[in-house]
Amino acid sequence: MSIPEGGEFGLIGRIVSRLGSGPATILGPGDDAAIVRAPDGRVVASTDVLVDGRHFRRDWCGPEDIGHRAAAANLADIAAMGAVPTALLVALCVPPGVDTEWIESLADGLSAEAAVVGASVVGGDTSSSPTLTIAVTALGDLGGAAPVRRDGAQPGDILALSGRIGYAAAGLTVLSRGFRTPKKLVEAYRRPEIRYAAGPEAAALGATSMIDISDGLLQDLGHIASSSLVAIDIDPEAFDVPAQMRDAAKALGVDPYQWVLAGGDDHPLAATFPPEVSLPPEWQVIGTVHDGSGVTVDRKPWSGGLGWDHFR
Incomplete structure (x- = not known):
């Protein structure tokens, strides 16, 4: 069915029917606003925009x-702040020619990924758009932690x-060259x-800083280096x-x-810890923090690209 046949509210109804409800949800989609539990008394919030042809194809x-x-x-x-995700709000702008089945599958993906952490989609909005x-x-929710x-x-x-790390970027390169394998790299993207x-x-281990690596390890670690007024060196042999x-x-x-x-696009978490901390095997030491500024690789500047910039 095309969207004009059901109209905006028909589309919203079909989307909402596919969404689950997480334990933090008091009131989900269907009213003027959702109500989400915030037992900590503080709400961690983040927003991101994905545009067809720019962030995905x-x-x-x-x-x-x-x-x-x-x-x-x-x-x-949210995880990079040391918090547990509780809810998502989604605004969707749809061009002509996108049918409701496509949007229902999109909603399934949103709902399924949210469910991985016990969260759910609690509301949003829709509009028509050329893109x-x-x-x-x-x-x-921080659960009482800093x-x-x-x-x-x-x-x-x-x-x-x-x-x-590196898997999604490799998959993107493979796809951009017109290939569909290796499957593991393509699926990572x-x-x-x-x-x-x-x-x-x-956070429980005593991390002193943390960031989600979404735009490139060197570029994102540069945010920690500049915010903390330190230098960071990466050991390439650690990977x-x-x-x-x-x-x-x-x-x-x-x-x-x-x-x-x-x-x-792999979204691993990078964090700094006091040197005496004993890390579980899921955390791999890849570098050290020093006096100074900037990010280096094996104590030398990296000559390649640093990462993704939406305006570059």
């Missing part, structure tokens, strides 16, 4: 994949990463796999670059470390 990703990606980008930001645009706002900000890194801290629990885990990624890089004429150090 419908010939590269199915609607359910795009829903997962849109939710994940926001849920990871398909998805705007998501995520809410979260937020982990970007400005707390100290010289002597260790830098650790939780989650895979289409649908990120994120350790959301790593955020509260890092286990899998054979599939190395093979794809060789075939495409790309340095795989460009994907690892400057690629986005």
Whole structure:
């Protein structure tokens, strides 16, 4: 069915019928506003916009994949503060020619990714637009803990990463060259796999700073370095670059470390910790914090790209 047949409210009804309800939801979609529990008394909030042709392509990703990606980008930001995500609000701008089945699958992806962390889509808005645009706002709860900000890194801290990195960037390169394999890399781009629990885990371990790596490791760590007034050095030998990624890089004429150090969309969490902290195996030490400024690789400036910039 095309959208004009059901109209805006028919479309909203079909979307809402596919959404679950998380434990933090008191009142979900259907009223002027949703009501979400905030037992901590503070609400962590983040928002992100995905634009067709800029952040995703419908010939590269199915609607359910795009829903997962849109939710994940926001849920990871909540986790990076040391919080647990509780709810999502979604605004959807749809061009002519997109049918309701496509949008229902998008809603399925949004709902499924939110459910990974026990959250749900509690409301939003729809509009017509020349360009398909998805705007998501995520809410979260700190559970009584202090937020982990970007400005707390100290010289002597260790830098650790939780989650895979470089996979999505490699998948994007593969797709942009007209290929669909290796499947593991392509699927990493289409649908990120994120350790959301790593955020509260890092906070409990005493993380001094933390960030979601969405635009590239070097670029995002630069935010911690500048906010904390420190220098960060990355050890390239700390990364286990899998054979599939190395093979794809060789075939495409790309340095795989460009994907690892400057690629986005995997959304691992990077955090700094006091050196005496014993980290669980899900956290991999990848560098150190020093006096100074900026981010280096093996104590030298990186000569390649730094990461994604929406206006570059």
